[in-house]
């Protein structure tokens with residue numbers, strides 16, 4: 089076992105307005121000392137990354153982006169935000185390869201890996217998302233799909249985070265069983281070990297998909313789960329802090 093500090097990350101997706109940044113201040117108040125034992129991260133929409141990072145500059149809450157350009161260097165790429173720009177305004181993490189981007193923007197494993205590498209080049213830690221669809225699970229292809237995504241999407245070296253987010257568990261009410269989560273997390277670590285050897289023990293693997301105050305506690309007890317990537321339940325400080333304070337490391 090490596091010594092992996094838990095990471096609980098909130099992905100606001102395309103929700104929120106400037107006024108909702110107050111939730112981040114409220115979160116900092118509520119989680120108190122737990123923030124020294126758990127890395128707490130909020131990934132707001134791109135336009136709010138700078139004000140969120142400014143607001144948390146003296147608070148134990150990290151700020152990240154939800155996506156970045158695969159281009160490391162400044163370039164003529166209308167609409168894109170580079171990892172260097174995220175870093176410049178205070179972001180320390182960036183989500184890459186979320187299933188909503190893989191599906192809606194046809195992002196391939198190769199593109200996701202380029203984004204992860206661009207992030208690392210800018211000193212921003214990528215959170216690389218992987219996960220099977222309902223049809224792939226039904227067809228018994230979880231190991232094949234997730235294994236392929238991990239091999240194809242993670243950067244060639246360096247410190248990154250992997251998030252296992254079964255597509256069918258996102259935005260609904262169902263999650264895999266605890267045994268199924270354990271199985272896929274083990275598979276991801278095995279795959280990483282094949283690529284990186286013992287260093288795979290240092291990589292944090294998060295679970296994401298319908299994590300909320302009610303089920304987070306039991307999910308955090310699953311072997312190989314180093315934290316969570318939370319969507320809806322990260323938007324309100326009351327819900328997100330309940331998730332964080334429910335982590336065994338918080339007490």
Ligand code: 13P
Nearest residue numbers: 099258259297298319320
């Ligand atoms: P929900 O927590 O809303 O299911 O979203 C999960 C997710 O996609 C986080 O990236």
